[in-house]
Amino acid sequence: MIKTNLKVLQLIEKIARDTANVILKTFKKGEYIVQQNEKPKIVYIIKKGITKCFITEENGKDYVLDFSSAGEIIGEVELLTHKDQYFSTIEALTILEVYVIPKVVFDQLNNEDNDFNMLIKEVLAHRLMNTSKRSSYQQIYPLLYSVLKIIYDFGQLDEHISKQDLANYLGITVRSLNRTLQELVDKKIITINEVDNFEIKNAPLLIKTIEQFY
16 A cells, blocks of 8 residues: 555665765655646655655545655656646655655666666556556455555554545545444454544454455
């Protein structure tokens, strides 16, 4: 559920050591790294932290595409396809450290560094496969499985995801989500705290429940 790519992170760390053109930047929780419809001019690679990628529809509703962490790339598709606007908004869900790659540097790396070019191609291929997998499991598995998987992933990273973000990711209403969360509370798998976030109460039981779907 939370995407990472340590191969990309290792490569960009090496590149950053060898050039002054790739720098580190920090974003606060809640800040936007890129915004939908802005002009693309920078590629970011996450070093540390978690982001939310979402699209705002014409009716004002948000649809969450994915959650990303270490090694994931932001903004490369728009530059590779010469789009004049970012396709989505990327928000920092935690304090975020990213490598900043200006367009001219990204183009140079992509054209002249074979390792970088091959990794970019691999990233795009995996992204396509993951999109297909997500579509498949959301049709095959019940809502309970999807909720459990996201709670497990965020719990492993000791971070929280809001009910609204989770509902937007699953394409359901918060009301529908609340019914599933209450089922997990009743089973003593999670607790819901005073700020309406959920926390893992019984990790072994959570894992056992996930495994029942395999």
